[in-house]
Structure formats: C-alpha cells, structure tokens
Amino acid sequence: MLTLKILQENKDYVIERLSVKNYKAETIINQILEFDQKRRSIQNSMDTNQSELNKIAKEIGALFKSGNTNEVNQLKDKNTQLKELVKNQGEELTSIEKQLNTLLLQLPNLPHTSVPSGKGAEDNKEIRSGGNKPSLYSGAVPHWDLAKKYDIIDFELGNKITGSGFPVYKGKGAKLQRALINFFIDEATEAGYLEIQPPILVNEDSGFGTGQLPDKEGQMYHIGIDNLYLIPTAEVPVTNIYRDVILSASDFPIKMTAYTPCFRREAGSYGKDVRGLNRLHQFDKVEIVQFQHPEKSYQSLEEMVKHVEGLVKKLELPYRILQLCGGDMSFTSALTYDFEVYSAAQGKWLEVSSVSNFESYQANRLKLRFREEGEKKTILAHTLNGSALALPRIVASLLENNQTPEGIIIPQVLRKYTGFDMIN
C-alpha cells in the first residue's frame, strides 16, 4: 500500500498518477488525511494521559514504602479515572486506524511515469518481438487435439477426478512438464537466483502481505477449516519469507526462484479462451523474485526481462514483449511487462509471463525495510517478480508450433531434460 507520508506530502502527484490507472483518488485521499489528522491528535492526547498514569503509579509505589496510605487512595481514584479515559481513547484510536487502513488499502500502486494511459489490453505498448511465426503444414491442429492424438494430456480425465481446469499429464506429456520445470530452474539458478521450495498453502498474513487479500479473495481457493489459501503464484510464499525483515543495503539484490503449482479459481472467466491449456485452475510455474535498493530496482526489472526473453528465445518460440498500459496493470504494480508467445494453430498470442516492479508498495505491506550503511533510519525496499515461466501456454505453443506430420519436435535445449526429441 502507499505510505501515508506520500499522501501527506504529495497529494496532487498521487491523484495525477492514479488517474493513469483510471482511478479517481481525490475523495478517498481527503478522507484518509482527515482520519490521519484525528488519529494523531488522539494518539497525542492518549500518550499524555498514559504518561500521567504511569507517573502516578510510581508515586503510589513510593508512598507504600513510606507508609503514607491515606494519600494512596486518592491517587488510586485518580488513576482509575485516567485509566478509563485512556481505554476509551485507545478504542477510538483502534477504530480510526482500522478505517484509515481500509481506505489506504483501496488505493492502487502509482504507475511509473513511463506507463502509457489506456483502458485495457488494446492500449498496451509493444516493446519488441522476436522469433518467427512458423508456417504449419496443412493438417495442423490446436494443442487440445494434439494432446488427444498423442495421449499426453487428458482433460476429460482431470474433469472426472477433480473438475474442469485440472488436466492430467501422461507419459511424454508428464515428462515434458518435468523437463520444462528443471530447465527453468536451472536457468534461474545459473542467473544467481536461490532455489526455494516454499509451502503452497499460505495464511492470511501472507496473502495480505503480497496484496492478494483483502481484495482478490475470490480468486484463491480457501481451506476454511484451517483458514489457509492455496497459492495463486509462488510470489506469495517466497516474497513473504522477508515479511517484517530489516535488511542492510549490502544485502541487495536478493534473488530467489521457486517452482510451485499455482491455483486459481478464475471466477467469472467462463467460456472465452479457456479451451485446452489456455486457462487452468491448477498449473505449474517457475517464478523469479528480487528485492532491490530503490535506486536499482529498474535495473533489476530490465535484467529480469532479459532473463525471461532468454528463455523464450532458447525455446525458439515467437514472442513479443508488451508494456502494460495503466488500465491493464495490476493493482499492486508500478510497471509491468507481459510476455506473449504465439500459438500458431490457434493463431493467438498467449500470455506466459508478467514481470513487474512493485517498488515499495508490497514492501510497505510486508514491512520489508533496509538500512543504508551506518544509517539509523529504515527505508522500504523495492520488490519485483516475474514468471520464468508459466508452463501450460508454453506447452500449448510448443505443441502447436512444432507439430509435423511425423510428430511434435522437442526444442534442442529441452532434449537433455526430456530424453526424447519427438512426441509421436
């Protein structure tokens, strides 16, 4: 979430920036500042009263020692009154802080100055592209047909066991999954990311820390009996490793990678673009996460983009990189690049990665701070993450683009992981 400080000091700037995300912030900011004013005045008065109360309690202690019990009763009465006052003020303060916090959580992150304004996906800006769209042979079919033909992914079976959106990978299909995961993790660790294997169930605090809660509650599977959530991305548990931590500037950059299954309810996205592997409730993904000094976070963002670009290049997939416009960006992001690969038989671009700099927005929720060498004051760190990569759509594109009458050709780079060079 945004800091109170920036609202106090730069209200107009915040309003202007949030308009790029098509968010009208003025009313809510004014409310926040009003609550903040109240909060401070109550805190101030409460502290004074508490101070008085503490002082009197000490006097009573001293009087007991000297045996002056008459005065003690008077002081006790006074303190009982003070205590009541402090208690009421405390309740009022808690209530105001709660309201203030609720409002503060409604404000999205400020988009970076380079973010183009726009309504939705159609206003995203293509940064660059690479690879060549393949020319398919005349018998080419979409990946769901290929999956059936070679018996490598079974959607109906997943439907029987769990429900739609939970496919079963079989034989070479399963092996291909494992190959991609290992390839992605090896690439990330070679690039200096520490491999992490996190829990895939998280508690409320973690969901809150990375911004899934409270507003995106409906997108996560919730285990009611234990109040835990199935993670929608490894970003959640991995980023929360550093919740409530104070680093020193020399610790940067912190780089972590993790493979996890990801679970998304995808409420409200029935019908369109959900065929085959295009949109699933459970899928595999390797994520990269960085924590960085605010002055260097955009360097890290570029580095991460390069890393992801390297992956799609090595897989020989036609791709393009988009900078998201204000209207299409996520709530928590300051700048996001999306990677799309072309899936030839569908004739569609599929999003396979989203690389974002959250600046201090997540860090503020997480209380992830650092200190400059020799300084006392703590500063919020910057957090970044990106998919590197999400598997299903990569698989869709690989199957469709590499199909031949003889079978599906495995890209060179994956063969040492799969142990076979063709699915047939």
Place this chain on the structure above:
RNA sequence: GGAGAAAUGGCCGAGUGGUCUAAGGCGCACGCCUGGAAAGUGUGUAUGCCUCAAAAGGGUAUCGGGGGUUCGAAUCCCUCUUUCUCCGCCA
C-alpha cells in the same frame, strides 16, 4: 492425538508484582592503547507511533500473539500459536 516443559533484545541468558529506565555475557560499531594487529579498555548498540521545520531531545507502546486481574505486570490469570521431551499413530 495424550502428558509435561518452555518462549525475554542480533545471539546466549538473568529476572516470580513497584528500585525493570530489562542484569550479565557474546556479537557488532566507534574511540583509546599499539609501529600495525590481537589482547586490554571506554562508549554506544531494537522497532512502531506521537511530538519537533529538521536533527537532537522528549512521550508512548512492545519481553511469542490476543485478552484479563491490579493504582502498577516480563512476572499473576485465561486463551491461542510455536518449540522441546516422553507416549501413541504415520509417509
């Protein structure tokens, strides 16, 4: 799942109602000492919020989390969580 014990600062660890403004040690930082270092020695060493133009300073809260008793709680009570020991079950 059952029985018992425990949770204190970066770490170890003392502390069973007021002098805790948390002893002592280790670590770390800075100084003195030294040709330089070690040893020695001195000082400092948490976080949030409020106050202050800022810094300094001051106030306040925080001894696993939450609640309670009391004029006053690290200390007493309730509750939750976690860890350890023993038992049971189990990949």
